[in-house]
Amino acid sequence: NAGVTQTPKFRVLKTGQSMTLLCAQDMNHEYMYWYRQDPGMGLRLIHYSVGEGTTAKGEVPDGYNVSRLKKQNFLLGLESAAPSQTSVYFCASSYSWAGFPEYEQYFGPGTRLTVT
Amino acid sequence: KNEVEQSPQNLTAQEGEFITINCSYSVGISALHWLQQHPGGGIVSLFMLSSGKKKHGRLIATINIQEKHSSLHITASHPRDSAVYICAVRYSGGGADGLTFGKGTHLIIQP
Numbered sequence: 001n002a003g004v005t006q007t008p009k010f011r012v013l014k015t016g017q018s019m020t021l022l023c024a025q026d027m028n029h030e031y032m033y034w035y036r037q038d039p040g041m042g043l044r045l046i047h048y049s050v051g052e053g054t055t056a057k058g059e060v061p062d063g064y065n066v067s068r069l070k071k072q073n074f075l076l077g078l079e080s081a082a083p084s085q086t087s088v089y090f091c092a093s094s095y096s097w098a099g100f101p102e103y104e105q106y107f108g109p110g111t112r113l114t115v116t
Numbered sequence: 117k118n119e120v121e122q123s124p125q126n127l128t129a130q131e132g133e134f135i136t137i138n139c140s141y142s143v144g145i146s147a148l149h150w151l152q153q154h155p156g157g158g159i160v161s162l163f164m165l166s167s168g169k170k171k172h173g174r175l176i177a178t179i180n181i182q183e184k185h186s187s188l189h190i191t192a193s194h195p196r197d198s199a200v201y202i203c204a205v206r207y208s209g210g211g212a213d214g215l216t217f218g219k220g221t222h223l224i225i226q227p
Contacts, residue, residue: 042217
């Protein structure tokens with residue numbers, strides 16, 4: 001199993017450009033998450049999904065959109081990139097049972113995004 | 117906003133030492149996670165616990181629900197244990213979005 005993969009690993013954008021980050025998991029997990037990690041701060045949840053076709057906002061959703069058209073994929077979009085979105089982005093997935101999300105989260109390797 | 121506090125922020129120790137990293141939180145939780153972030157950036161889940169104690173190899177995690185405190189211990193530490201250790205909690209009543217993360221403890225084990 002590949003686990004959780006992220007594409008791309010690195011990206012440099014100019015202010016105002018758009019891009020999509022792809023997260024894929026092969027563990028048949030229902031729950032998927034997008035986090036950002038900034039220096040001196042803990043991981044912060046951007047958006048999450050509890051199943052195919054469903055998405056919800058996390059702690060810091062502004063400036064991002066997401067889609068979960070297939071169970072194994074979770075896409076994070078930046079419509080108009082800003083320097084404040086320079087960060088490392090992590091995708092994660094987890095199993096759930098009866099809607100109970102409390103299982104370990106499996107993380108992707110991260111995407112380092114710089115917006116100039 | 118409910119906080120997760122970790123201590124120490126930075127820890128440097130000699131190979132073989134017993135290591136303790138602490139995590140405290142402010143209100144009731146349903147679960148606590150310990151994660152390890154390698155120098156290359158990858159994040160791995162070490163433990164998830166809601167009570168008592170768990171052990172995996174040289175790693176031990178404990179939680180005291182009444183005191184709202186958890187500890188991660190590393191016995192016979194080794195340079196390969198050098199990493200950032202992150203505590204995260206799911207507050208009671210929190211849904212799938214409910215993990216709150218600490219800022220991490222940066223551990224360096226010197227040979």
